[in-house]
Amino acid sequence: MYFFIDYMQVDDLPEVHAIDGLSFPYQWSTATYTNELNAPHHSRYVVVRMSPQTPINPDITPQSAFKRFTNRWLRPVIPLVTHRLPIVGHAGIWLSLDDGHVTTIAVHPDYRRQGIGELLMLALIDQAYALKAQQLTLEVRVSNISAQNLYVKFGFRHQGERKRYYTDNGEDASIMWTDDIHTAAFQERVHDLRQRLYQRLKTMPVVFTTPPTNRL
Numbered sequence: 001m002y003f004f005i006d007y008m009q010v011d012d013l014p015e016v017h018a019i020d021g022l023s024f025p026y027q028w029s030t031a032t033y034t035n036e037l038n039a040p041h042h043s044r045y046v047v048v049r050m051s052p053q054t055p056i057n058p059d060i061t062p063q064s065a066f067k068r069f070t071n072r073w074l075r076p077v078i079p080l081v082t083h084r085l086p087i088v089g090h091a092g093i094w095l096s097l098d099d100g101h102v103t104t105i106a107v108h109p110d111y112r113r114q115g116i117g118e119l120l121m122l123a124l125i126d127q128a129y130a131l132k133a134q135q136l137t138l139e140v141r142v143s144n145i146s147a148q149n150l151y152v153k154f155g156f157r158h159q160g161e162r163k164r165y166y167t168d169n170g171e172d173a174s175i176m177w178t179d180d181i182h183t184a185a186f187q188e189r190v191h192d193l194r195q196r197l198y199q200r201l202k203t204m205p206v207v208f209t210t211p212p213t214n215r216l
């Protein structure tokens with residue numbers, strides 16, 4: 001199976017809602033997502049699509065695609081035809097001052113434990129650099145050990161709690177932060193995770209095929 005990262009589009013929302021419904025006790029509305037998608041200067045949302053075969057032009061190697069990607073992340077980079085491939089996960093980040101706030105991340109239950117959560121985190125970190133964030137933060141349910149493990153892998157640490165943060169059951173949130181994402185230590189950690197994940201997935205590097213908006 002091949003996995004690809006795209007920017008989330010409004011017409012992806014039915015699939016995104018379906019995954020949210022399988023992942024969270026309550027869901028964001030279409031209006032909330034649409035507002036976020038319309039604010040690319042401070043928020044970015046990505047999806048992971050899957051395909052049983054590579055939908056790319058066979059003349060383009062992962063290496064040349066990666067070079068094009070790193071040269072110009074904002075532009076469509078290669079003639080991938082990933083649009084409309086099924087979505088198996090999504091995530092978002094919101095810039096507040098210089099904090100990159102991870103607002104959501106979810107993987108379809110049938111595709112968990114395959115590295116897609118990590119792929120999404122890597123995409124969010126790329127977006128955090130693009131938005132000029134200095135550090136990353138998020139809230140996570142104190143009972144959500146799977147997600148906490150994922151975040152710890154990416155250098156997040158528990159820094160405090162918000163009592164009764166979740167209104168559905170009154171559960172506390174753990175507030176997690178990374179160090180400065182521009183430090184060599186953080187960048188090395190991400191580099192290592194990226195290399196290991198790409199080897200494991202045997203897939204293309206993270207590739208954005210569409211810009212977040214025409215207005216950028």
Ligand SMILES: CC(C)(COP(=O)(O)OP(=O)(O)OC[C@H]1O[C@@H](n2cnc3c(N)ncnc32)[C@H](O)[C@@H]1OP(=O)(O)O)[C@@H](O)C(=O)NCCC(=O)NCCS
Binds near residue numbers: 108
């Ligand atoms: C959290 C979530 C996004 C992880 O996605 P995933 O694709 O399964 O994660 P990955 O396969 O990339 O796993 C990456 C790491 O996360 C941690 N992790 C993921 N699932 C785990 C589990 N069931 N138990 C323990 N650790 C887990 C591990 O550290 C794992 O690294 P490892 O494979 O080296 O052990 C997914 O479980 C999910 O969608 N949960 C429901 C939505 C949710 O809770 N979102 C977070 C809101 S704050």
